[in-house]
Amino acid sequence: MTTPISERPTAPPEFNPTGTAALRDPASMYMQARTDNPVFWSPDLHTWIVTRRDDVDAVLMDWESFSCLGNGGSIPVPEGFAEVVPSSLMSKIMISMDPPEHTEARRVAQRGFLKPxxxxxxxxxxxxxxxxxxxFAASGAVDLMEEYCLELTTQTLMALLGLGDEDEQLMRTLRDDHFAILASGREPMEEPRRTQVWDRYARAQLRLRALVEERREGSGNDIITTMATARNRAGGPALSAERIAMHLTEFSAAGTDTTAQAIANAILFLSASPEQLAQAQADSSLWPRVIEETVRRRPSAPFASRQATRDVKISGVSVAKGDMLWLALASANTDPSHVKEPGEWNIHRENPEDHYAFTKGRHACLGQPLGRAQGAAALRVLFSRLPSLRAVPDAPQDFLPLAMLPIRRNLAVEWNSGDAQAQGPGQAS
Known part of the structure; x- marks a missing residue:
């Protein structure tokens, strides 16, 4: 039975996912809630918020009781674009499928992200x-978010997909458009932005579908060819061009922005912890730990969402069949019942990968090997070339304030301009 909204545990006053405090530190919203109201209702987001690590774990691992099907079906597709991007296609994004359909799509896509x-x-x-x-090494200061973090992750994505310069702007724009469209089910876009975003999005889908068809008989090792040439048991294409294009769209967003966010957040943590920065600079084996601790303490995507397929109770709270749940990954990662000194940023934790930044279970992030490898490499090279680089203290931080996927827009940094001459451009790490 559905609990009347007036009787549902209410969100704490500090729960404001698009507020300044939460954008800077999502975990700050849950310190009291985990004790007082570990599962609460957000009337603004029309969803339950789940905060405790044990509860988050249980939901992530029980796909039969907590489905992903609601993640794509609630996205409103404007009438003028429904022919190219129908709602039925939006429901086929990776994060909105359950087994067995999800299993086949993941099998095809995962071949492009194997660790070797x-x-x-x-x-x-x-x-x-x-x-x-x-x-930019000689300049002494730069907005590192645009000039390095996003630039590097975008270039890497282009290499993975086997795309040339002619598609670079399309892929850069597609990243933000996909996040905006995903969020539109809960955070509607206003005109004229709504039409502009969907127009670019539809044209990108058509371009990606054409590339898939061009590579159906290809022999390359890029991700598009890998997915395009995959065959089902009957010998036909494992996935349609429309489906592959949509999955490539997901990769363009998750494979660029979330890793760029992690790199930027790591630089902020390192700047505030000069002793640990010095340790990583002295021992390059610590850079993977820097990334792990960064995404534990401040995951790039602060939520994962599910929909209850039956009436359930979570921490004593009645959740009705059909209700949406947002799992607060930042809260699970800083739950003091599982993590010592959870608010501290410490690259020497005993189990550095014991976190939910890449979620868990059947929907664990496909691209986590790439995110981990790229994040560590980006930091290792950056601090070998510019060892004095630090975030500018108290510099304004600009975000695209989406509750589900807040996007950092800038990161002001500075360094001694003599670093560039001392290191020498193009030096191998």
Missing amino acids: AIDALVPEIEARAHRIIDG
């Missing part, structure tokens, strides 16, 4: 990082 393939890509990521740094 990603590890082999690291020298290319490092070489691109050096070339990007060459362009």
Whole structure:
């Protein structure tokens, strides 16, 4: 039975996912809630918020009781674009499918993200990082978010997809458009932005579908060819061009922005912890730990969402069949019942990968090998070239304030301009 909204546990006053405090530190919203109201209702988002690690774990691991089907079906597609991007297609994004359909799509996509393939890509990521740094090393200050974090992740994505310069702007724009469209089910877009976003999005889908068809008989090792040439048991294409294009769209967003966010957040943490920065600079094996602790303390995507398929109770709270739940990953990662000194940023934790930044279970992030490898490589090269680099203290932080996926827009940094001459451009790490 559905609990009347007036009787549902209410959100604490500090719960404001698009407020300044939450954008800077999502975990700050849950310290009291985990004790007082571990599962509460957000009337603004029309969803339950789940805060405790044990509850988050239970939901993520029970796909039969907590479905992903509601994640794409609630996205409103404007009438003028429904022919190209019908609602039925939006419901086929990776985060909105359950087994067995999700299993087949993931099987096809995962071949492009296997760890050996990603590890082999690291020298290319490092070489691109050096070339990007060459362009601004002598300046002494830069907005690192645009000039390095997003630039590097975008270039890496272009290499993974086997795309040339002619598609670069399309992929850069598609990243933000996809996040905006995902959020529109809960945070509607206003005109004229709504039409502008959907127009670009539809044209991008058509371009990606054409690329898929061009590579159906290809022999390349890029992700588009890998997915386009995959065959089902009957010998036909495993996935349609429309489905592959939609999955490529997901990769363009998750594979660029979330990793760029992690790199930027790591620089903020390192700037506030000079002792741990010095340790990582002295021992390059610590850079993967820097990334792990960063995404534990401040996951790039602060929520994962599910829909209850039956009436259930979570921490004593009645959740009705059909209700949406947002799992607060930032809260689960800082739950003091599982993490010592959860608010501290410590790269020497005993189990550095024990967090939910990449979620868990059947929907664990496909691209996590890439995110981990690229994040560590980006930091390793950056601080080898510009060892004195630090975030500018008290610089304004600009975000695209989406509750589900807040996007950092800037990161002001500065360094001693002599670093560039001391290190030498293009030096191998």
